[in-house]
Amino acid sequence: MAVVISTVSPKGGVGKSTSIIGLSQSRTFIARFKSICIIEFDPQGSLSQWAANRDWGEDMRFLKLVGYKNDVLKNVMLDILEKYECVFIDVPGESIAGFSTTFAMMISDLVLVPMRTSVFDENSFRFNLFPVINEVGNDVGGGIAFSSKFKILPYYTSPTANIDKLIAYFRQVLPTGIEPINATISRRSVLENFNRKGRDIHDYKKMVVKNKKAYIQASSAAAEFENLAQKIIETLDDRRPKGNRPVAKR
Numbered sequence: 316m317a318v319v320i321s322t323v324s325p326k327g328g329v330g331k332s333t334s335i336i337g338l339s340q341s342r343t344f345i346a347r348f349k350s351i352c353i354i355e356f357d358p359q360g361s362l363s364q365w366a367a368n369r370d371w372g373e374d375m376r377f378l379k380l381v382g383y384k385n386d387v388l389k390n391v392m393l394d395i396l397e398k399y400e401c402v403f404i405d406v407p408g409e410s411i412a413g414f415s416t417t418f419a420m421m422i423s424d425l426v427l428v429p430m431r432t433s434v435f436d437e438n439s440f441r442f443n444l445f446p447v448i449n450e451v452g453n454d455v456g457g458g459i460a461f462s463s464k465f466k467i468l469p470y471y472t473s474p475t476a477n478i479d480k481l482i483a484y485f486r487q488v489l490p491t492g493i494e495p496i497n498a499t500i501s502r503r504s505v506l507e508n509f510n511r512k513g514r515d516i517h518d519y520k521k522m523v524v525k526n527k528k529a530y531i532q533a534s535s536a537a538a539e540f541e542n543l544a545q546k547i548i549e550t551l552d553d554r555r556p557k558g559n560r561p562v563a564k565r
Contacts, residue, residue: 317401319396319424320403320426322403322428323406329470330500332357338540340517341541343545349374352398356415357405366379385418388415404419406419416447427547428466428467432485448465463492468495501535505519506536
């Protein structure tokens with residue numbers, strides 16, 4: 316059964332799709348998992364636009380699963396989870412309590428929530444996403460154990476920010492039971508441009524190799540994704556539950 320990692324946020328433009336691109340194409344994940352499938356539940360289609368410009372094979376695949384009936388979506392996903400070792404799901408940023416969002420939460424081993432150090436992001440999480448986490452957790456009888464799979468990812472931070480201070484900040488403002496992951500993504504100028512025409516961060520590094528400043532920034536962004544990938548794998552190794560996942564009720 317696949318390891319499942321989702322990204323979700325009640326807001327758009329905070330790094331959900333970019334995180335999946337960076338992680339799924341990271342050297343760390345490719346070395347750890349023999350087969351990876353990237354799933355788009357988000358009708359906005361940001362990943363689809365990126366994926367359309369890439370070549371895909373059996374060991375790295377992209378699928379857009381939007382507009383499926385609930386039972387059909389569950390059956391399709393069960394087949395995918397049996398076939399691949401790692402699955403990434405880009406979850407809709409809007410209609411946060413819809414079936415595809417809650418279903419992704421249930422079947423995921425880890426849910427990343429990209430968040431900036433902004434009162435607007437904090438309030439959006441607390442008043443829009445966190446109630447859904449609690450509701451779904453209560454449905455499956457998971458409580459705190461369920462909410463612990465959600466990890467806040469500090470996003471668009473300053474490249475010089477102190478990670479320990481960032482973690483302390485998020486622990487102070489987040490609801491009980493929600494923890495930040497010990498990593499950060501900062502290079503906004505790179506993140507907003509590297510994935511044009513289906514590129515990943517490593518493709519982008521090669522493209523800007525003759526521009527010293529751009530290459531240094533791209534290398535830093537790539538290193539951040541690799542560090543995040545390693546932290547995720549460490550987290551999964553520590554906490555991945557044994558046995559079957561809960562079945563979506565909705």
